[in-house]
Amino acid sequence: MAEQVIGEVSVPGIPSATVARLPFYLRALRDLVARGVTTTSSVELAELSGVGPAQLRKDLSFLGSFGTRGVGYDVDALAGYIAGALGLEDEHRIAIVGIGNLGHALANYSGYEQRGFHVAALLDASPEVVGTRAAGLVVEHVDALEDVVAREGVSIVVLATPAAHAQAVADRVVAAGVKEILNFAPRALQVPADVDVRGVDVGSELQILAFHSQARSLAAAND
Amino acid sequence: MAEQVIGEVSVPGIPSATVARLPFYLRALRDLVARGVTTTSSVELAELSGVGPAQLRKDLSFLGSFGTRGVGYDVDALAGYIAGALGLEDEHRIAIVGIGNLGHALANYSGYEQRGFHVAALLDASPEVVGTRAAGLVVEHVDALEDVVAREGVSIVVLATPAAHAQAVADRVVAAGVKEILNFAPRALQVPADVDVRGVDVGSELQILAFHSQARSLAAAND
């Protein structure tokens, strides 16, 4: 395990499984803050986050040492450390491409600002949608993607286009210099190795649940 | 590795990492079908699915042996085997709870039927929403949840309620006998061990991307 800075951003050497759980911890901590709780333990925080206490402690140990033995963690301070580790200090500017049903819902999702994100632009290819307003923004034409990315300083693009257009849009997004993509289109995107893509696919999630549902029935039948 | 049936549902002994990728393979195979391709290789299918060829072959080996050495895989047949393994043979009936922006988008998501799912009911707590129509269904009151689950034979519930209500709704969903939940509310749900929950949280995904974005900047600064 490489470098470790205390309190400030640490960075390399944080396992990606740990990174994927930090948002859960942060969410739980912010709930505790909202409820006025000032101190917590690995058992309580783990329960709220849906993981085991050992896992939580191990995860935090990759970021540094934030608790007090025999006592627990300061809720506010720990939330700050995790937010720092996630890079939520600086604001991240987002563009959403594809303002259909889902894009609309994503645009109106509240809680971006609170989490350090700012929706800076909405883009669509359809003349019927371009020019309409959503979430306080005027939808621009996707042809202007490169300009919009530069003008707004977009660092993350959310793709909510139809599957058929997703790859073509992704290519342009990458060409425009964006390195972080959140893809809602049901397609595996082909991108250079230095670009991060995270995919969210409702259909896939349902299919995984269907598998477990079936496994359950079969197990029951074998009695 | 335990039991293995060929072509028919196999079941236990399939690693969950493999199960989570089967939907990608199925998606890619259906694209190939649509394009009229009848035979494929592990290299091609892996590329379309966004994984490595060795991983694909290993994954398929848990389900059985479906290819021909020196030749490749029959696209149609393989799609059928995977669909069978995922339990998409029988139709899964879904209820969506929380018909706000996101619930609306989820209700209108096309492609449920094609993937073996049927949206059987929409539920909401708000009097303003109950009684309205969406996706060809009349929104019912969430108080009738238990009745609706029984009446419609719901096996999967999609939760798109505000975070504050998610746990209470989940408790009732579980009490009604549903074992599979897809949770879009930004909350870790507390459920019995025999209930499967999969969570999708846009905020968390963005935070993970933000982390990578920051890691990139820091790496660049260290030169």
Added chain:
DNA sequence: AACTGTGAAAGTGTTCACAGCC
């Protein structure tokens, strides 16, 4: 010659259990 299927190796991730500190 081409491409699958799979043991074995390497790599990651999780859990345990306890030493260390308050």
Added chain:
DNA sequence: GGCTGTGAACACTTTCACAGTT
């Protein structure tokens, strides 16, 4: 006494490399 932080054990996943088959 209570709770964190962590090496060491264990479990799971991925990748490699090649034997087996058409």
